[in-house]
Structures are given as structure tokens and as C-alpha cells.
Amino acid sequence: MHFSTASAFWVMLLAAATAGCSTFNSDWKKAGATPPGDDITGRWEGSWLSGKNGHHGRLRCVVTRLGDDRYRAHYQATYWKIFRISYSVDMQARQESSNTCKFQGETNLGWWGGGVYHYDGDATPTNFFSTYKSKYDHGTFQMT
Template structure:
């Protein structure tokens, strides 16, 4: 009984330190993000799984243009159940539309237990960010607003 309690405490400490450290790089990127009226900058909102109804807070830092093809790095940080969170980066290709909005598409490989290959497509128009995501285990939406 005593060993089980010690194991739970140690496991809890390990998990707590891992979960708290996964946002350090994101917080740094968030502080340094450029503020523009185009694609780049800070975005904040929510994600919603259409497959199972799960939802959470979502933030994203979009980097400056990486190349002439329209690629940007999108650095996402999502929460689930207000206690779990994670960050990941995905390159999305953006294309300016005639109405001044931007359409983007991209992919990102996650571990198989987390859904595997994710596909993204969305639009950024003014201060609104809307996207759909899809993988083998889930599909849903991202809805965010620009943070100035």
C-alpha cells in the first residue's frame, strides 16, 4: 500500500513537470509575435471536435512568411478539460484571395495514439480565423480572433 502511494506521488510530480514545461516555448513565441493586419501574429479562441464534442481553449502564433510559396509556421497551443495542454507546430501554405482574405492548407504528423496525420484548411479574413481539421480519429473546427 505504501509503495502504491509513493508511485502515485512520483508519477504525479513527473506528469506535472512535463505538462507545465510544454508551454514554455509557446509562451516565449507568444510574447515575441509580430502584430500585423495580415496572417502573422497572435490568435486566440477555441477548438471543437465534431466527432466527440470535446473542446478547449486554443491559441496560435503565426510566423512571418517563410518563403515565396506562402508558407508560414503556425504554432498552436491547445487545452483540454482546463488541466491538460499541449503545443505543436505545423507549416501551412497561405494564398491571398481577391477579397483580401487568406486561404490556408497544411498537414502535421502527430503520434498515432493522437490521431496520426492531421489535415488543415481554413481562412483568415481581417481579425477572424476559421479552420477545419481532420485526422483518422477526429475532425472539428478552430475559431479564433486576432490578439493585438
């Protein structure tokens, strides 16, 4: 069988995307085995919505604590109901009130993913809201 350069590229891209989803699914299962805490760590599920073009999809996230004021959000987003992307964002956080945490962070999804995305939001133990912004898109994440 003879593969063209384009075919090889798509096979490698599919393999990379699948590997990211596999890691996310493992993190998702582990987080589900732990009872919810009184902070923003754990599993979240909801949706994302582009304010630029109205695109939307399912969104899942696992938040882990990295330090006193640092968290990592590992997201899995569905696009057009069939495509999935998984990526992580390191976030700086501050406690706004007894149960509200404000956070911000950024990640670079590469040229194929739209470049650098900036996140700004807040979360309680039961609700997670964030805005996102990049050169090409902006929108919201809402999860419970």
C-alpha cells in the same frame, strides 16, 4: 526512491509537454510585443471544437511567415480545462482576395496524439477559421 518504468514514462511525457508549452509561451509573449499587421501573422485566440464528440477547449496560436506563401502556426490547445498540448503546423497559403488568405497544412502528432492531422482554412487580419481532420477526429478552430 524507486521509479517503475510506467512512472519514468509519465515523468518524461510531462517534461516534454512542459517544454513545448514553455516554447509556446515565449513565442506568445514575443508576438504580443509586436503591433498587429495587415496579414495573418501574430497572435490569435479562440477555441477548438470536435465535430466527432463535442469536446472543446481554449485555443491560442502564433502565426509566423516562413516565406512568400508559407506560414507556421504554433498552437496551444487546452483539453478538459487542465491538459495543454503545443505543436506547430507548416501551412501553404495563397492570397484569395485583398485581405483573405486560404491555407492548408498537416502535422503528425504521433500515436498518442491521434496521428496525422490535416488543416484547411482561411484567415483575414482579424478572423481565423480552420477545419481539422484526422483518422480519429475532425472539427474546427475559430480565433480572433
